[in-house]
Amino acid sequence: LAKTTQPISMDSYEGQEVNITCSHNNIATNDYITWYQQFPSQGPRFIIQGYKTKVTNEVASLFIPADRKSSTLSLPRVSLSDTAVYYCLVGDSNYQLIWGAGTKLIIKP
Amino acid sequence: NAGVTQTPKFQVLKTGQSMTLQCAQDMNHNSMYWYRQDPGMGLRLIYYSASEGTTDKGEVPNGYNVSRLNKREFSLRLESAAPSQTSVYFCASSVLAGPTDTQYFGPGTRLTVL
Numbered sequence: 001l002a003k004t005t006q007p008i009s010m011d012s013y014e015g016q017e018v019n020i021t022c023s024h025n026n027i028a029t030n031d032y033i034t035w036y037q038q039f040p041s042q043g044p045r046f047i048i049q050g051y052k053t054k055v056t057n058e059v060a061s062l063f064i065p066a067d068r069k070s071s072t073l074s075l076p077r078v079s080l081s082d083t084a085v086y087y088c089l090v091g092d093s094n095y096q097l098i099w100g101a102g103t104k105l106i107i108k109p
Numbered sequence: 110n111a112g113v114t115q116t117p118k119f120q121v122l123k124t125g126q127s128m129t130l131q132c133a134q135d136m137n138h139n140s141m142y143w144y145r146q147d148p149g150m151g152l153r154l155i156y157y158s159a160s161e162g163t164t165d166k167g168e169v170p171n172g173y174n175v176s177r178l179n180k181r182e183f184s185l186r187l188e189s190a191a192p193s194q195t196s197v198y199f200c201a202s203s204v205l206a207g208p209t210d211t212q213y214f215g216p217g218t219r220l221t222v223l
Contacts, residue, residue: 004151032209043113043199043214044152087151091209095159095167099151 004088004100011106018075020103022088025069030092033064033071038085038102047086048073083107111135113215115200121221122190130185130218132200140203141183142167142212143175145196152199158183190222 005023012018024033032051036044048055050062050071061074075082088100113134122128134141139160144152154167158177172194174186183202187194198218203210 034209036212041216043201043217044212045214046211049209049211089151095154095157095165097154097167099153101149101151 004090004098006086006088006100006103008101009104009106011108012078013108014079015077018078018082018105018107020073020075020086020088020105021070022073022100023070024088024090024098027068027090028092028096030094031068031090031096032092033062033068034089034091035060035062035071035073036087036089038087044087078105078107080107080109113200113202113213115198115215115218117218118216119219121223122187123223124191126190127186127188128190129187130198130200130220131182132184132215133182134200134202134213135181136202136204136213137180138202138204138213139180140205140210141177142201142203143173143183143185144199144201145169145194146199146217147196155185155198187220190220192222194220195222196220 034049035047038044048060048062055062063072085102087102091097116131142157143155146152153169156175158164161180176184200215201212203212
């Protein structure tokens, strides 16, 4: 099973771009990479998912290099409301789901 | 449209007591999941139900049982609670029968076992 490793915490300032990297050295061929956001006392919420190269949606981008041993979540122009815990999830259709321990992102004014 | 709902929100048990955590979704999703979340750790899958009528063990099933009552409802039972089961429990659901699909989470149940 792939093991995921993320930084415990990060901080940044409003208006900056934030990049959070997740390491998953043992990722399998069928595994997808998904990122979730969690606010205190709430369940996680889907942000973005990818398999390889780059994926972009209205809130974030996900960069996955060719070897797929890591992935980077990019949040453009963050605001105070982006303060949350961000989780990297590696999983396949056989329900092998490995969640990272989460990165606590603090955005300062 | 309430999404995924969980009851209760908080619960305190004594060691050896039993209880059932309830989960319901109104999105007509096929798959449902139970996770636990401990401080400093990611979510760990306890059980999942790929579709109505099926249930399977996840990463940490010991000490738990589940029932997929119908398409909407998926309950988690602790038969004899232990302090190690103190955690926050999340229920989730997804449209397709696969975890690569987006999972929608409930607000969680905070359980303390004394």
